Amino acid sequence: xxxxxxxxxxxxxxxxxxxxxxxxxxxxxxxxxxxxxxxxxxxxxxxxxxxxxxxxxxxxxxxxxxxxxxxxxxxxxxxxxxxxxxxxxxxxxxxxxxxxxxxxxxxxxxxxxxxxxxxxxxxxxxxxxxxxxxxxxxxxxxxxxxxxxxxxxxxxxxxxxxxxxxxxxxxxxxxxxxxxxxxxxxxxxxxxxxxxxxxxxxxxxxxxxxxxxxxxxxxxxxxxxxxxxxxxxxxxxx
Ligand SMILES: [Mg+2]
Numbered sequence: 001x002x003x004x005x006x007x008x009x010x011x012x013x014x015x016x017x018x019x020x021x022x023x024x025x026x027x028x029x030x031x032x033x034x035x036x037x038x039x040x041x042x043x044x045x046x047x048x049x050x051x052x053x054x055x056x057x058x059x060x061x062x063x064x065x066x067x068x069x070x071x072x073x074x075x076x077x078x079x080x081x082x083x084x085x086x087x088x089x090x091x092x093x094x095x096x097x098x099x100x101x102x103x104x105x106x107x108x109x110x111x112x113x114x115x116x117x118x119x120x121x122x123x124x125x126x127x128x129x130x131x132x133x134x135x136x137x138x139x140x141x142x143x144x145x146x147x148x149x150x151x152x153x154x155x156x157x158x159x160x161x162x163x164x165x166x167x168x169x170x171x172x173x174x175x176x177x178x179x180x181x182x183x184x185x186x187x188x189x190x191x192x193x194x195x196x197x198x199x200x201x202x203x204x205x206x207x208x209x210x211x212x213x214x215x216x217x218x219x220x221x222x223x224x225x226x227x228x229x230x231x232x233x234x235x236x237x238x
Contacts, residue, residue, distance in 0.1 A: 005236040006169045008116055011178030012126030012133065014200035016109050017140055022101045023067065024202060026094045030071050033087050037079045049074045050205050061153050063129030068095030099132055103139040108225035113145050115229040123148040125163065127155050127183065155183035157190050175235055177228060182210035185219055194218045196231050
């Protein structure tokens, strides 16, 4: 085995376990509440919610709590302040349920992580609400496979640069595995590292916005977790 690759990073949400599905069902419930007030097409309503969420990301960060605050703000704006207190209560309930959803591992991921961890040092790099991410990691039963776990507030080049400096590893020796081209691939490729994209069946609109060139020389794609060990090996032996 070549020693070219020194560290493999794994994303959490929608890479190790299901996540976006729960946010989609949260949006559907929000839509139902708002339908009691206005006759707005789904695109307009969810478009407004996305605008508010993006505006608030740098204040509230990622995750269900920020989503709920943005939903309340969007509801107040969309109804010109007419949203009733019991409907605000229902929106808070959406957030509570989103935070309490069961952690369901994606098919084959435990074996894939174990196989890769047998050959390379691995790290879990996940972004979002600290409290929620810690709970999901614990419930996932995967914590034993990851000697290092990093919960970050944003996945940008500065974050990855800082982590790689802490690990004492050149970007060229780092492979990041994840479902988001925006968060898991683009910043790592920009630093000179490698990325393996494993798309999830749904992508949040914010994450769908990226600047990764198709066919990037250091980007690989797999369609299922059981393809990950071979994809990592192919990079290491390239
Ligand atoms: Mg993800």
